[in-house]
Each structure stands twice: as C-alpha cells, then as structure tokens.
Amino acid sequence: MREIDAELVSRAVAGLCVEANYDIAPDIAAAFKRARDTEEGELARCVMDDLLENAAIAAEGALPLCQDTGMAVVFVETGQDVRVTGPLTDAINEGVRRGYEDGFLRKSVVSDPVRRANTKDNTPAIIHYDVVPGDSLVITVAPKGFGSENMSALSMLKPSDGIEGVKAFVVETVRKAGPNPCPPIVAGVGVGGTMDYACLLAKKALLRSMGSPNADAFWDEAERDLLNRINALGIGPAGLGGRTTALAVFIEPYPTHIAGLPVAVNIGCHSTRHGTVRL
Amino acid sequence: MSYVRSAAKIFTPLSDDVIRGLSAGDRVLISGVVYTARDAAHKRMSEIMGRGGEMPFDFSGQIAYYAGPSPTRPGAAIGSIGPTTSGRMDAYSPALIGMGLKAMIGKGLRSEEVRRAITAHCGVYMAAVGGAGALISRSVRSARVIAFPELGTEAIRLLEVEDFPAIVAIDSSGNDIYR
Numbered sequence: 001m002r003e004i005d006a007e008l009v010s011r012a013v014a015g016l017c018v019e020a021n022y023d024i025a026p027d028i029a030a031a032f033k034r035a036r037d038t039e040e041g042e043l044a045r046c047v048m049d050d051l052l053e054n055a056a057i058a059a060e061g062a063l064p065l066c067q068d069t070g071m072a073v074v075f076v077e078t079g080q081d082v083r084v085t086g087p088l089t090d091a092i093n094e095g096v097r098r099g100y101e102d103g104f105l106r107k108s109v110v111s112d113p114v115r116r117a118n119t120k121d122n123t124p125a126i127i128h129y130d131v132v133p134g135d136s137l138v139i140t141v142a143p144k145g146f147g148s149e150n151m152s153a154l155s156m157l158k159p160s161d162g163i164e165g166v167k168a169f170v171v172e173t174v175r176k177a178g179p180n181p182c183p184p185i186v187a188g189v190g191v192g193g194t195m196d197y198a199c200l201l202a203k204k205a206l207l208r209s210m211g212s213p214n215a216d217a218f219w220d221e222a223e224r225d226l227l228n229r230i231n232a233l234g235i236g237p238a239g240l241g242g243r244t245t246a247l248a249v250f251i252e253p254y255p256t257h258i259a260g261l262p263v264a265v266n267i268g269c270h271s272t273r274h275g276t277v278r279l
Numbered sequence: 280m281s282y283v284r285s286a287a288k289i290f291t292p293l294s295d296d297v298i299r300g301l302s303a304g305d306r307v308l309i310s311g312v313v314y315t316a317r318d319a320a321h322k323r324m325s326e327i328m329g330r331g332g333e334m335p336f337d338f339s340g341q342i343a344y345y346a347g348p349s350p351t352r353p354g355a356a357i358g359s360i361g362p363t364t365s366g367r368m369d370a371y372s373p374a375l376i377g378m379g380l381k382a383m384i385g386k387g388l389r390s391e392e393v394r395r396a397i398t399a400h401c402g403v404y405m406a407a408v409g410g411a412g413a414l415i416s417r418s419v420r421s422a423r424v425i426a427f428p429e430l431g432t433e434a435i436r437l438l439e440v441e442d443f444p445a446i447v448a449i450d451s452s453g454n455d456i457y458r
Contacts, residue, residue, distance in 0.1 A: 043306070043446065046306070050414055050444070051410065054412070054413050054414040057417065058359075058413040063358060063359045064349050064358070064413065065359070066359060066410045066411075066412045066413075067346065067349045067359040067361050067432075068347075069359075104352050106348070106349040106432055116319075120431075147363065147409060147410075150364065178387065179386065179387045179406075180364050238386070238409060239387065239406075241456075269410050
C-alpha cells in the first residue's frame, strides 16, 4: 500500500486551480487560431483576436482568463493500492481554498441554493471519485463557469428516437443557448447510463483534448456531423454571428437500460479550463 | 452583417443624441464611468424600489455593467472583469430603465420586455466579449465600492474606464444583433 501525504494532495489541487484559470491549454489556443482564420466577418475575427489577446494577458500571471473562475469540479482516480494520510475530501477542499485565495480567484460558491450566502472560499468542490487499479492518484481540476453551465440540459429520450434524436437534442440545446454560454463552445455529450450518469459523462467529455478522435468510429462520425450542424447555426464567436459556434463536440456513450436513451449536454465555454496531475 | 464600422469612442454620461447614433453591430470604446451591478445588487435595488427608498446611485444617463470582478491584486486597479449573462437581470431592467438608466453592458440575450423598455426610453444594450475578463480589465483605471460592500464581488462598484471595448447589441430603435 503506497502512502500519499494529504498535504501533497492539497498543494496539487491548489496549483491546478490556479493554472487552469490563468493558462489556456495549448490545444484550445490552437483552436482559437484556427477559428480566427476560418471566420470571414470582421466582428467574428475581432472576437477571436480578443480571446487570443485575453489568453496572452492571463498567461502573464496577474489576471485570470475570466472573472468567473468557476466552481471547482474535481475528478479523482484513486488507485486501490493508495492510502492518503488523512481525509481525502478535506485535503481536496483545502487545496481549493488555498488555490482560490492565493491565486486571486473569485469565490463564487453559495452555501445554500436558495438562501445564497457566499462561502467565501469557493468550497465545497464538486468531487467525482473513481477507484482504479494501481498505486497512483490522478487528479483533474476543471473550474466550471456558470454562463455555460446554465445553458446545459438533459433529456430522457425514447430508444426509438435513435441517433437522429440524440443529434437533434444536442443541436437544439446549443441553438437555445445562443450567445449566452460564451461561444465558440465545447459541447460535452453524455449518452446512456442513467439520468445522473449521463450528466457525469457529459462533464467528463469536456476534458478531452481538441482534435482527439472518438475511439468508436460510429460516435466519431456523430461528433463530426454534430460539429458541422452546430457551426451551421451561425451563432458564431460571442454569439455575434459567424462560422465557429463550437470548437468541438465530444461524446461519451455508456450502456443503458432497454427502456431508455438518456442524453445530457454539458456546454463548456470557449476556454473550457482543466488541468491534471498524477501523484 | 456586411459592413462593420471601426470602433467609435463614446463618453459617459451618454446623451440621447449619442445613443441614437449607435446601431446594432457597431463597435464602441467607452470612456468615463460605469457601475457594476449583477444578480444580488439588482435584487437589493429592486427591494429598495419596492419600499420607495433611495437608490445607491443616480441612474440618469448612466451605464450598468453586469459584472463581478475577480479579486484585485495589490497595486492593480481591478481583477478580471468580463461580462456575465444579462438575461438574469431581465426581470429588473425595465424598472431601472424607467428610472433613467441609459445603458447596460453584459453578454447574451435580453427579453422582449427589456427591448421594449430600451426603445421607449432611448436606451442601448451593449455586449462585451464573454470570457475576455483579463483583456477588459486593462480598460479599467480605478474601481471603488459605492454600495452593498457585504455582497463582495456582487457589490456595486464605480469604475472609471478608458476605451472599454463593447459592441452595440440592441440599439435605441430596437434592432437586436442576436436575433
């Protein structure tokens, strides 16, 4: 049994919160440049230039990419041969607390969804645990802004709706979101499982790297078709019109019940922030 | 749109003449004063209005910016400060426009009620680029909290801005770039 110091976990999480909010991922920056070159309208090109300049300013380290530094969504793959010295959930929340304080990140979490008092340290994080073979701890932090989160949706389709039903729901969700979720978006799609699991799959889908194909040829084709259909909507950068409404569509399928076809669409903003460390 | 004019410089407080000269799709650079106000501040102002109390600032000719900045580093004017989604303020905006508020800056769709209030009172709704908070921060010269300090990031702040970049989204004739 390998031991990992809880303090190490806190430090890693704090570091990821800061990095994800200041440093745009290289694959996203490359997608911005491609979008900039694809756009023909002056306004759309201006918006993409602004996003590239914004990323450059944030990378200098004084200002986060966006004032909405998100609710910290944390994915943990815990090797079953790992023991953490102390409560793991507490260690992760301590990391979030430190990262958001030391990194001058906005505290956007309220303690009760209706009474709405700010917790002032951006905790609690939303933590998803997965137990896996091995003796490593892999931690991913994905700060999620709510401009895009609010435009996400779930539908419990009928099996007879099939792939066309799935695609129609994804396109309709993005169409209804319009300019609100900070396009060009990343569309994370979860198909199958149960109601809750489809949503988790959709969120996990947002972690994929730009340009990485779906391992399943059927779903890879669906992703390409959806990207074309979404970009044909013309919503464009910042919703001001253009060819790039989405940078990518990522689908995560999973086995489901004979009676169901759950589909969840989690919309990520253009900067879809996330970072991973292995301890 | 086939043709976009290069950015026009505008100054606060905004006169009706200046507002009438703005068309949906125009890029503008705003200099002067804007007031941040988002969800919680709007709820507070609505409560004050309900009991006939005094508003935290004089709305006449002014601009409300839907934004809640990230914390300010020592020596800086402000943290990241991009726009939040405007639609959440739709329930409150017509009453504020009725009290003289001339302009709003945010991102995304507005309701038909807001569009009508804008046309009825010669107002304007402008969009800033969502997710460009670091870039927009560069146009803020100073910031101070003028109301509801207990709301933290959601407090009302008076920002002095220079060449704050925005795009006219709904003009005073009711043309809406999003629709």
